[in-house]
Amino acid sequence: MATNAEAIEHGHAPESAHAALAHHFDNLEQQREAGTLGMWVFIAQEVMFFGGLFLAYLIYRMRYPEAFMAASNHLNWKIGAFNTTVLITSSLTMALAVWATQAGRAPKVQVALMLATVLLGFTFLGVKAYEYHEKYVDGLVPIAGWFNPNHEILSHIPANVSLGQYQMFFWLYFAMTGLHALHMIVGVLIITPIIYWAWRGRYSPEYHAPVENFGLYWHFVDIIWIFLFPLLYLLGAHFKP
Amino acid sequence: MSNEANAGTLAHEWRSRFPTVNYLNADYGWKSWLLTKDHKRIALLYLASITFFFMIGGAYAAAIRLELLTPQGDLMQSATYNKVFTHHGIMMVFFFLIPSIPATLGNFLVPMMIGAKDLAFPRINLLSWYIYMLGGVITFAALLFGGVDTGWTFYVPYSTNFSNTYVVLAGLGIFVNGFSSILTGLNFIVTTHTMRAPGMTWFRLPLFIWSMYATSLIFILGTPVIAITVLLVAVERLAHVGIFDPALGGDPVLFQHMFWFYSHPAVYIMILPAMGVISELIATHARKPIFGYSFVAFSSLAIAIFGFLVWGHHLFVSSQSVYAGMIFSLISFVVAIPSAVKVFNWTATLYKASISYDAPMLYAFAFIGLFTIGGLTGVMLAALGFDVHVTDTYFVVAHFHYIMVGGAMMGYLGGLHNWWPKMTGRMYPEGWARFAALVVFVGFNLTFFPQFLLGYMGMPRRYHVYPTDQPLWQVLHVMSTGGASILGIGLLIPGIYFIWSMRYGRFAPANPWPATGLEWRTPSPPPTENFPVTPVVTWEAYEFRPVEEMAVIGPGTPDEPIGGQHPLNPGGDGGIAVNREP
Amino acid sequence: MSLIQGIPIPKVSVPFSPEQASTFAPHVDALYLYLLLITISFTTIIMVLLIFFAIKYRRRSPDEVPRPRHGSMVLEVTWTVIPLMIAMTIFVWGASTYFKAYRAPHNAMEVYVVGKQWMWKFQHQTGQREINELHVPLGARVKLTMTTEDVIHSLYFPAFRIKQDVVPGRYTQLWFEATKAGTYPIFCAEYCGTNHSGMGGHVIVMEPAAYQEWLAGGAGSESAASQGQKLFQERGCSSCHQVDPGGQQGRGPTLYGLFGKQQAIDGDGQVTVDEAYIRESILNPQAKIALGFQPIMPTFQGQVSEEQILQLIAYIRSLGAAQGGAGAGGGTPGGTTAGPTTGGVTPASQRSNPLAPTSPRQGSPQPQLPASPRGGGQANANRVR
Amino acid sequence: MSVHIVPRKTYYMVFGALIFFTALTVFVANVPLGKFNDVVAITIAVTKMMLVLLFFMHVRYSSRLIWVIVASMFFWLLILLLLTLTDYSSRGWFGPNVIT
Secondary structure, eight states, X not given: OHHHHHHHHTTXXXXXXXXXOOTTOSSHHHHHHHHHHHXXXXXXXXXXXXXXXXXXHHHHXXXXXXXXXXXXXXXXXXXXXXXXXXXXXXXXXXXXXXXXXXXXXXXXXXXXXXXXHHHHHHHHHHHHHHHXXXXXXXXXXXXXXXXXXXXXXGXXXXXXXXXXXXXXXXXXXXXXXXXXXXXXXXXXXXXXXXXXXXXXXXXXXXXXXXXXXXXXXXXXXXXHHHHHIIIIIGGGTTOOO | OHHHHHXXXXXXXXXXXXXXXXXXXXXXXXXXXXXXXXXXXXHHHHHHHHHHHHHHHHHHHHHHHHHTTXXXXXXXXXXXXXXXXXXXXXIIIIIIIHHHHIIIIIHHHHHHHHTOSSOSOHHHHHHHHHHHHHHXXXXXXXXXXXOOOSTTTTOTTIIIIIOOSXXXXXXXXXXXXXXXXXXXXXXXXXXXXXXXXXXXXXXXXXXXXXXXXXXXXXXXXXXXXHHHHHHHHHHHHHHOOOSSOGGGTOOHHHHHHHHHHHHHHHHHHHHHHHHHHHHHHHHHHHTSOOTTHHHHHHHHHXXXXXXXXXXXXXXXXXXXXXXXHHHHHHHHHHHHHHHHHHHHHHHHXXXXXXBOOOHHHHXXXXXXXXXXXXXXXXXHHHSHHHXXXXXXXXXXXXXXXXXXIIIIIHHXXXXXXXXXXXXXXXXXXXXXXXXXXXXXXHHHHHHHHHXXXXXXXXXXXXXXXXXXXXXXXXXXXXXXHHHHHHHHHHHHHHHHHHHHHHHHSOBOOSSSSOOOSGGGSSOSXXXXXXXXXXXXXXXXXXXXXXXXXXXXXXXXXXXXXXXGEETTEETTTTOOOOXXXX | OOSSTTSOOOOOOOTTOOOOOBSSHHHHHHHHHHHHHHHHHHXXXXXXXXXXXXXXXXXXXXTBOOOOOOXXXXXXXXXXXXXXXHHHHHHHHHHHHHHHHHSOXXXXXXXXXXXXXXXXXXEETTXXXXXXXXXXXXXXXXXXXXXXXXXOEEXXXXXXXXXXXXXXXXXXXXXXXXXXXXXXXXXXXXXXXXXXXXXXXXXXXXXXXXXXXXXXXXXXSOOHHHHHHHHHHHTTGGGTBOOSTTOOOOSBOOOTTTTTSEEXXXXXXXXXXXXXXHXXXXXXXXXXXXXXXXXXXXXXXXXXOHHHHHHHHHHHHHTTOOSSTTXXXXXXXXXXXXXXXXXXXXXXXXXXOOXXXXXXXXXXXXXXXXXXXXXXXXXXXXXXX | OOOOOOOHHHHHHHHHHHHHHHHHHHHHHTSOOTTHHHHHHHHHHHHHHHHIIIIITOGGGSOHXXXXXXXXXXXXXXXXXXXXXXXXXXXXXXXXXXXX
């Protein structure tokens, strides 16, 4: 009987239910914890998802060092560095946006910071698109029909590098950066409604989980790029064919 | 039994007078099902769809067994046969075995066992079902359009450059389906961490929760890798890029590494939940706390972790380096130990227990026996010198069917029987259930034991025709096919009486067996929010309490009063007078 | 004597097993017995306990509750440690068998194998070519150097208890010593497409004498080496690669006695001149440039079949290859350039130096090279690999 | 427990550090160091990652559980990479007779 008595006492959520409290949680704290934990578990999953590509990169990089050097040399590390800066800055604005909600700053501030983040995101994607187009024009896209084995660029390839090995790098380049870009596009899609709600003043020091969790996602995307940049762009920076 | 029957009929009478509101009759209409966020309803959605895919896979299995009745390929073309075994594999592995227990029993039980109102992310839970269906439909479409003939393993370069079947479509389906697993795993992990009822400490959790947690770890950390791998295969096929193509500097063996990095742990995705179920069944039907609770609990985690370190034992003859082979072989032997520990603990639990012969317990017995054989043959296969001879033969086929069917399948069936009263509020017909269990057991062994012998005699797997100069081979194949038909019948019987019982079965009391888990401390079927009030756990796992403390928690509903002390239903929750020692 | 050094061949025979026709088979069967013993004993223990408990402790009254028992450290440790010990013995046994059985011996008689949807093509050094049939002499060590033209296959000899995948773009190896004359099945064990189950045949183990006759029957077919030599001329390899002892370097490295040597290459490091290296040098010549030569050899990708490459390899290794220098890959020419007499020789005499093949005459140099996709422009540089 | 609010100052400092390391890695990459180019590049990348993880992603202020998750994701990534490498790095060790 004792158990039942206790049970009844615990029946209701301690706090007066907040508008954003889902029915199956006892209180906002529990809900927020669950959300954060969920996002982290999701990120763990993302790491393994990219892990497959990093594995392929590692194996073939070990196998064809010269090929990767030479091919990487065709990427413009200056553009890459610029994009890195852009992404890091967007991470900063996002971190500040989270801060703004936590500190209960005016919706204007929150929205401004998130818009800045989106803007930087678009900048990054624009630059990426430009790079892709450049590669396409140079016939470096390793897709049958698009790849142009007779392009004069390829005449710089050191003799001991075969076209197949050379394409391998670009295939990995497009797979990794492409997947990364896809994550950024998804990110932009997710943040749009969050911005709307922020504008409606929904986020407060006690409830701001969506902003926080999106922040985690955005920073994760940033981290992926932090690795892609040296692995793909800087690899052959000092390499003179 | 008599007591149950008694309690059951009383409950029946009572409930027919006072119909109750529960998650099944809370609201009606297809919308209330297709848009539900209730984990229990989603579990039933999964149950239905998984059964559907299982029947497809089973049909293909039947076709395989029929073809192999005779050495000549006289039933179907070899191209057809290749598609048939591929479809059997894909359907059974990706759309039945992997989601079977987690998505049905897991979805239904995880929140109830830990005393939560629902999973942490109900919407995501529903989403994962839709993703599963989408993946299933895509793959099924691939099958209908003409099918795939690569084997469920999709080995390159055959799948990328040679097969001219619907590889990309089927791959896409598996890719999509992967995310349903990931979301389910994510939901379980978060729920277990954040939603436990007051007093439900980690070491009071039912062992089923531990194994679901371990399974979720594999979902989260393994599935993404198969997703990216299948994606690469599809891209290579479409765009003719050379990630795995030797002609372009790629390495086909890299595919095998990436594929098995997931697909070996996937085996544990299939067996770990079954192990969890078996722990529950034994504790319930032997009325004993599981012997060495913490060892069984941690062995689940150990299996999940070590399971990620052994994938290379699928590559012993695939030109993997000999040294890598040795490392993988060594770890494979280590991963066998936690499984052994579980088996020993289950057996020890039965010592001086009070063992009932209810259908769930029969399945538990079958599981322990068959899993022991399956596991030990797995140990045999991990021995390098031996594996060289039997890998890619029927020995392997027999081995993993002892794990998949003899293990996962038995656990699934046992679990369904055990929680059927809770899920539907009706009892299944015990007599038929015991009979079916027996048929399944006999049929299963007759089907797969001969395949061990075939394997050692050198019959390779995925063979459409086999040599006629080996008379014994046909004999064994005929035995196997005979067993398969018995197994098929044995699996049909539960299908029939489960459906029958949903309408005509006796009403089930809240705690028919009786069992100690929280899920039994609420009416059957449970209300939408699972418990009348948030339960508070003050007892240890599998601790049998006096009747009134094992009854429904909370203010009495008309037919399930507090402590089950109802005039018409005295101690009706299978109430048992507790006398400590027989 | 056992070729699995250190382990005597056990005398065992197992029910429901294929014939034991190789030195390796008895070892696998012995291991199998050991594993069966363990499996059966453990299963029996569990089964007996289950049934015994199930009967002895069956529920007698519906409301009985036995006293709970929570576990015992001693037991847990026992049944963790003991199985682990047993498992380790299995590992050691299995691994040592595998390790030793997979190291091909020197002086083995070489057979080249090319898998192809859906047939096995065998080529003897003596030139005989077979499809889905392999004739081998009793008691001789046979080493198979294998690759595939298309997808992954797996060459499986149940009677020899051995199996090895063939992987496109690579050479894998397998070896055996048949111990019993007869005809045994060959299977493809790795699923390879529509007619996978049809991709098999027979290995015919013959008494040395009978094998000699069989070889004689195939007379007139020239040795793999001389077929390779023809190819060597046709493709104009000879215009750059000297093949005579001591002849001054051509535009590419002199191939005489090169096989099995360590070759210094551009950049850092060395490579052993083995089948894989030669294959790579033909298909992707620039990959590893011999030190001191210009990277101007054109690729022959798509111009020579896997079988032709193997013939070229046979030819190059026949060029007075160094005696096991640097542990010559794939064994010394003893096993490889087997003249018709090598077939039936016993392991003992295989170790003695066999007769070298007829040293090939060098063809008249034809300086024009096949133009390469992109190397052609540089073809008039003065050195070819 | 309530949310730990990280002062803005920290964010700006971390940002500065990230920019600095980006510049550094670019600079080093243009100096030929042979194998060390990779070592340095990876070291810097890891450092940057740690900064983002600890401060931008608040791991430094998070529960032990979060630490465990972060640790385990890297652990599993290493399993994937290293165990596959056991195959690739040891091919051809097996005496002169096995050709990889």
